[in-house]
Amino acid sequence: MTYTPRAVAAMLGIAPTTLRTWDQRYGLGPSLRSEGGHRRYEDSDVELLRRMVALTAQGVAPAAAAELARRPRAHRLPRPVSPLTDDMARDARRGFLASAKRLDEPMMLDLAGKLVTEHGVVAAWNSVFLPCLGDIGEMIARIGSGVEVEHVASAAVLQALRTVPRSSRMGVLAALLSTAPEEQHVLPLEALGASLSEQDCLWRSLGARVPSRALCDAVVLLRPAVTLVWAHRADLAAGVPLEELNARSDTLLAVAGPGWAGLSLPDFVRRPATLTAAIELVLAHSDV
CATH class of the missing domain: 1.10.1660.10 (Multidrug-efflux Transporter Regulator; Chain: A; Domain 2)
Structure with missing residues (x-):
């Protein structure tokens, strides 16, 4: 071309x-x-x-x-991490859940921080954080209480994810991460952002409940290589202006989260099904 x-x-x-x-x-x-x-x-x-x-x-x-x-782009080498075995992951889940139910924030922070530092974000998220948060959500649905456990556990995970150093290099923004309008769940985006930081990728997050106009304006201003929008329910996903985003920018549009399951998406939208797939999508379309 x-x-x-x-x-x-x-x-x-x-x-x-x-x-x-x-x-x-x-x-x-x-x-x-x-x-x-x-x-x-x-x-x-x-x-x-x-x-x-x-x-x-x-x-x-x-x-x-x-x-x-x-200049040729010189990037920080990914930090070496040790494998997280099934036995280690099982023990970590048991310890994290027990600490969460006691609202033992210092213990959760210690466990979450060590998991991220020693084994990397992807392993910690897939093998410990996500299963534990899922178990806590099921407990709340079953007994009708325990929201405080979920909040403290989520805060501990968030703090651990934010300990990963952000890239300090200059260049094209690899990824702009956003929630759908009225979507309040941001932890999966934080996990993706921290994973991208481990790869020395430039990214930015707009946080929760991003209005459609604000998202469109941010994409035009920042010109990211990839824009990824998270939604956990279909009614929230329906509020994302995919056609307008595509018309106003040459960013690659991607969506993630259970809210997009079963929805008919335009051909120009990608839908990575896992955290690893989302990372690979961004890396493939960035200057890393």
Whole structure:
């Protein structure tokens, strides 16, 4: 694929004059010219310009941004983690649930923090946190009480996830994470964000109950490589403006959570079924 300057300017949300200036001043121009001498941009040219847009949006001066955009990307190596065996996971679940039922926050924080540090976010989430939170939810439904247990347990997991250092490098935002309008469950998005941080990926979360207009505006402003929207019920998922998001940005749209199960989705929307699949989707479409 090749693109005209006007098409590239529209894709990146910048003025054609800006594109021309960056070509003349910093050499961020097209690789090809047509037989008639017209400029034509390749995908690699567009990606270089996308990094330029991201860097200048972060406040980097254009000359410095152009130099950074051209540099080969050096990333933090993923932190080595030890395997979480079935026996270890079973003992961790037992300890975490017992601490949760006692509202023993210090013990839960200690257990959750060690799991993330020693075994990584994905293993801790899939093998311990998610099953434990599911068991607590079933307990509440069965006996009609215990919401306080769920709240303290969720807070402990959240704090552990937020101990993972965020990437400090500059570049295109790999993922924008958002809930559907009126959706209040954000913990799965925090798990995805922490997992992306382990991969030195740039991401941002809009938190809970994100209005449709706010989500659209954020996507246009931030231009993430991937936008992922979480919903745990179908009625909440129905409020996400997928068509408008697709029309206003070239971000790859993805959805996650049980709220999307069984819904008919447009062809341009991806639906990763697991945390690992969501991570792989973002990594495949980012500059990592």
